[in-house]
Amino acid sequence: MIGENKLWEIGSQILRLAGKAEVKITIASAKSNLTRFSKGEIHQNVSESNVEVILSYQENKKMGVASTNDITPSGVEKALNSARDIARLMPENPLLPDLPEPQSYKVLNSVSQATIASTPNDRALMVKEVTDRARTKGVDSFGALNTDISEIAIYNTKGLRAYFPFTKAEFRIICLQDGGSGYGEAVSMDLSNLEMIQVAEEAITTCVNSLEPHSLPAGEYDVIIKPYATTDILQMLSMLSFNGKAAEEGRSYIKMKMGLPVASPLITVYDDFQDPLGMPIPFDFEGIAKKKISLIEKGVAKGLVYDSFTAKKAQIEPTGHSLPATSSHYGAMPFNLFMEPGKFSLEEMIKSVEKGIFINRFHYTNPIDPVRVIITGMTRDGTFLIENGKISKPIKNLRFTQPYFEALERVEMVGKERKLVPLWYGAALVPALKIKGFRFTGVTEF
Amino acid sequence: MPWKKGLRNKMKHIAQEILSYLSFPRVDYADVRVVRREKENLKVKNQRVENASSMVDYGYGIRILYKGAWGFSSSSDFGSVGFKKTAEEAFNIAKASKILKSTESILTSIKVVSDKWIADYKIDPFSISFNDKVALLMEAEKLLHVSEVIKIGEAALEFFKEDKIFVSSEGSLIEQSFIESGAGLTALAIKNGEVQKRSYPSSFGGDYRKAGWEFVKELRLAENAIRVGEEAAQLIIAPAVPSIVSTLILDGTQMTLQIHESCGHPTELDRVLGSEASYAGTSFLTPDKLNNFQYGSPAVNLYQDATVPYGLGSFAYDDEGVKGCKSYLVKEGQFCGYLTSRETAGVINQQSNGTMRADGWNRLPIVRMTNINIEPGDKTFEELIGEVDHGFYMLTNKSWSIDDKRLNFQFGCEIAYEINNGKLGAIHKNPTYTGITYEFWRNMDALCNDSYFRVWGLPNCGKGEPPQTARVGHGTVPARFRNVRLGVNR
Numbered sequence: 001m002i003g004e005n006k007l008w009e010i011g012s013q014i015l016r017l018a019g020k021a022e023v024k025i026t027i028a029s030a031k032s033n034l035t036r037f038s039k040g041e042i043h044q045n046v047s048e049s050n051v052e053v054i055l056s057y058q059e060n061k062k063m064g065v066a067s068t069n070d071i072t073p074s075g076v077e078k079a080l081n082s083a084r085d086i087a088r089l090m091p092e093n094p095l096l097p098d099l100p101e102p103q104s105y106k107v108l109n110s111v112s113q114a115t116i117a118s119t120p121n122d123r124a125l126m127v128k129e130v131t132d133r134a135r136t137k138g139v140d141s142f143g144a145l146n147t148d149i150s151e152i153a154i155y156n157t158k159g160l161r162a163y164f165p166f167t168k169a170e171f172r173i174i175c176l177q178d179g180g181s182g183y184g185e186a187v188s189m190d191l192s193n194l195e196m197i198q199v200a201e202e203a204i205t206t207c208v209n210s211l212e213p214h215s216l217p218a219g220e221y222d223v224i225i226k227p228y229a230t231t232d233i234l235q236m237l238s239m240l241s242f243n244g245k246a247a248e249e250g251r252s253y254i255k256m257k258m259g260l261p262v263a264s265p266l267i268t269v270y271d272d273f274q275d276p277l278g279m280p281i282p283f284d285f286e287g288i289a290k291k292k293i294s295l296i297e298k299g300v301a302k303g304l305v306y307d308s309f310t311a312k313k314a315q316i317e318p319t320g321h322s323l324p325a326t327s328s329h330y331g332a333m334p335f336n337l338f339m340e341p342g343k344f345s346l347e348e349m350i351k352s353v354e355k356g357i358f359i360n361r362f363h364y365t366n367p368i369d370p371v372r373v374i375i376t377g378m379t380r381d382g383t384f385l386i387e388n389g390k391i392s393k394p395i396k397n398l399r400f401t402q403p404y405f406e407a408l409e410r411v412e413m414v415g416k417e418r419k420l421v422p423l424w425y426g427a428a429l430v431p432a433l434k435i436k437g438f439r440f441t442g443v444t445e446f
Numbered sequence: 447m448p449w450k451k452g453l454r455n456k457m458k459h460i461a462q463e464i465l466s467y468l469s470f471p472r473v474d475y476a477d478v479r480v481v482r483r484e485k486e487n488l489k490v491k492n493q494r495v496e497n498a499s500s501m502v503d504y505g506y507g508i509r510i511l512y513k514g515a516w517g518f519s520s521s522s523d524f525g526s527v528g529f530k531k532t533a534e535e536a537f538n539i540a541k542a543s544k545i546l547k548s549t550e551s552i553l554t555s556i557k558v559v560s561d562k563w564i565a566d567y568k569i570d571p572f573s574i575s576f577n578d579k580v581a582l583l584m585e586a587e588k589l590l591h592v593s594e595v596i597k598i599g600e601a602a603l604e605f606f607k608e609d610k611i612f613v614s615s616e617g618s619l620i621e622q623s624f625i626e627s628g629a630g631l632t633a634l635a636i637k638n639g640e641v642q643k644r645s646y647p648s649s650f651g652g653d654y655r656k657a658g659w660e661f662v663k664e665l666r667l668a669e670n671a672i673r674v675g676e677e678a679a680q681l682i683i684a685p686a687v688p689s690i691v692s693t694l695i696l697d698g699t700q701m702t703l704q705i706h707e708s709c710g711h712p713t714e715l716d717r718v719l720g721s722e723a724s725y726a727g728t729s730f731l732t733p734d735k736l737n738n739f740q741y742g743s744p745a746v747n748l749y750q751d752a753t754v755p756y757g758l759g760s761f762a763y764d765d766e767g768v769k770g771c772k773s774y775l776v777k778e779g780q781f782c783g784y785l786t787s788r789e790t791a792g793v794i795n796q797q798s799n800g801t802m803r804a805d806g807w808n809r810l811p812i813v814r815m816t817n818i819n820i821e822p823g824d825k826t827f828e829e830l831i832g833e834v835d836h837g838f839y840m841l842t843n844k845s846w847s848i849d850d851k852r853l854n855f856q857f858g859c860e861i862a863y864e865i866n867n868g869k870l871g872a873i874h875k876n877p878t879y880t881g882i883t884y885e886f887w888r889n890m891d892a893l894c895n896d897s898y899f900r901v902w903g904l905p906n907c908g909k910g911e912p913p914q915t916a917r918v919g920h921g922t923v924p925a926r927f928r929n930v931r932l933g934v935n936r
Contacts, residue, residue: 444882
């Protein structure tokens with residue numbers, strides 16, 4: 001880690017150079033390591049050290065953004081000059097929000113010394129342990145173990161000063177053999193708590209159980225989806241519907257239905273930055289203290305997330321969910337997602353299905369209709385037929401074309417166990433779901 | 447701005463200094479890339495500048511092969527201390543890889559080269575003032591708003607510049623520099639909770655080329671804006687494409703995505719051999735199918751070509767120092783080639799065709815598409831349509847999805863025209879089509895001739911862990927496919 005003092009040294013130099021302008025500085029420092037394996041052997045093993053400075057320069061309701069990874073005094077000065085030059089050539093934007101005032105933040109600990117201290121040898125040996133397990137069960141293993149050591153610092157000319165160090169360890173594994181396929185994924189701030197063995201066993205077992213899959217015709221089936229697939233639903237909703245930008249532009253279904261039912265009463269979704277069961281972070285990329293936001297409560301549309309740009313247009317307070325300045329035009333996103341658990345074990349959920357499909361995860365999902373959140377995608381890495389309350393046989397992967405809100409309306413059971421699944425930034429803690437009448441529109445050959 | 451000699455020499459010295467620190471015992475091979483990138487993005491939305499940003503990204507990446515195991519480390523920490531630390535780290539990572547590497551990675555031999563390549567452009571886009579750029583976008587964006595239902599208009603520009611030095615322990619020294627420019631328009635019509643979209647000249651922000659500001663002017667954004675706005679507005683009241691099996695004609699822009707997903711990715715040999723299994727998946731084009739599988743109809747000829755003058759996927763040398771070339775992937779319908787690297791080509795007893803590329807200094811080179819093109823046929827567009835009793839002509843990608851072996855796909859387009867008795871008819875909305883890759887290509891019966899050929903730029907091809915984004919090209923013409931399942935919105 002570079003440390004707060006060094007980051008402040010960079011930030012304070014830029015603040016001194018800013019003069020009377022309003023400047024926001026985001027400094028992201030990262031040391032990222034990734035050990036990737038294929039067929040049980042390490043084939044890619046990489047490390048990256050970088051410090052990126054993003055400057056947002058505002059003057060007379062005009063704004064320019066510049067970023068650089070040259071953190072020398074001349075490098076950041078050049079970037080500031082570049083942001084200033086861009087800003088001065090822009091037309092005025094009366095809707096440009098003021099920079100946020102200094103904030104107070106919750107004290108959160110998201111740093112693990114075990115993650116920081118891990119060496120390439122440690123990672124290789126940890127990977128070896130799981131690939132050896134796969135080998136003894138006769139399956140090929142593929143995947144990656146990565147550790148990130150990150151610091152984020154936000155400063156602005158109004159005196160806002162925010163600093164947060166955090167670590168992340170993430171592991172995913174796919175096992176393949178004779179048409180069988182299984183998957184497991186885990187994330188933790190602490191490498192020593194990363195459940196690598198458990199998810200490896202999950203992937204190996206799913207693979208072994210899914211050998212030589214049968215073909216099932218497309219159509220409407222009741223499904224049990226595991227948390228990996230539940231996460232996909234929340235990710236799509238985050239981008240397309242919970243996003244204050246989507247609301248501003250008239251394409252957020254949640255906004256259109258605010259206060260009305262959009263899901264089964266069994267569904268409650270919220271974003272909570274400080275729950276230690278997730279991947280806590282106290283502020284967003286504008287340095288605004290995060291708020292806990294209820295998104296769907298007992299099936300009713302409850303809230304959206306905003307950055308300062310979308311909040312100003314909506315004439316409300318920002319919720320602390322901005323993206324980095326170079327991506328702020330995409331709007332605001334929740335990154336600490338939680339779905340409340342239900343009462344049922346996975347076994348009880350399967351037992352309740354007369355004929356249906358058990359899905360491990362979704363693959364390559366993409367929106368066809370962004371408002372209704374109609375999504376097409378494939379099942380992947382473990383798809384099974386359920387008959388008379390029991391998993392009867394593995395089946396070939398199916399394509400679905402399904403409105404996700406309609407799927408949430410049709411949720412009949414929610415799992416009592418939840419799993420933490422990594423997102424691009426942050427994570428989602430979600431249960432398995434039983435959904436009635438999920439629409440499959442095609443079948444593939446494996 | 448052209449690559450300044452001072453910067454070039456500085457980067458060359460850095461690369462050579464780093465290489466001098468890589469003489470560790472038992473190192474089979476090492477290479478160093480020093481890469482400097484600049485990017486400018488401008489977006490106007492509803493007559494306001496929504497994004498105006500510039501980016502500078504500069505660093506170096508070191509790749510080491512130790513006893514047949516790979517290590518890679520990268521840093522933006524310039525100076526001898528940083529160089530030595532990063533070099534040592536790359537070596538230690540390679541040594542750690544050896545813990546779990548029983549099969550040694552072997553590189554096929556290549557010619558050692560010392561060369562320099564600077565891509566052509568006429569007007570440096572970084573020399574054009576932001577004022578002029580904003581004015582061009584404002585003018586075009588304003589014209590999109592032809593109707594009350596056009597709630598969002600967007601016009602965007604992107605400029606990208608890369609200067610790169612490659613040196614290897616084998617003695618190669620390669621300098622490469624290029625500029626890329628892109629621009630486009632999008633109109634969103636929104637009414638009663640329905641959103642319809644039209645883009646020009648293509649989706650994903652427009653079209654992109656290895657070219658300068660002159661390409662932006664050639665695109666004539668303002669001259670196309672009114673049509674784009676009108677089409678988006680018409681889509682709101684248009685009927686949807688019905689669920690039928692019929693004839694499908696794809697325009698050149700949708701052909702880019704069709705080729706990208708169903709030919710480009712499945713012919714990446716590292717994917718075929720399992721490198722990407724844990725991310726987007728593997729490929730149905732396994733080595734036993736090479737020269738032994740009917741991928742498409744005899745009219746299907748697909749090839750990779752890194753030498754197209756303006757292609758976004760063009761370069762002189764890949765990131766292993768292999769010269770870019772042209773090679774066939776599918777010839778007269780038969781699957782006949784892969785995209786390869788020095789390591790993967792050796793696995794199938796071939797030589798690399800030079801497709802290893804890294805997304806900047808901080809990423810490991812992996813097999814990437816260059817420009818994946820289809821050879822034109824002999825039809826005029828009127829003939830292509832004229833020979834259809836009933837079908838749909840679909841344009842401009844809107845959504846895409848394909849399974850993890852690249853077989854079952856489903857694409858959505860922005861707009862479709864019904865074809866009746868050889869003539870284009872009414873506009874239809876929400877066009878989608880689905881199929882199995884080889885069945886779909888086997889049903890391709892005609893292509894437009896070479897006067898319709900254009901290499902489109904796709905700047906957002908994702909692959910790898912950690913994620914890498916490649917800028918690739920696709921040379922296409924409109925093509926016709928029989929017996930395709932259309933209209934799968936539900």
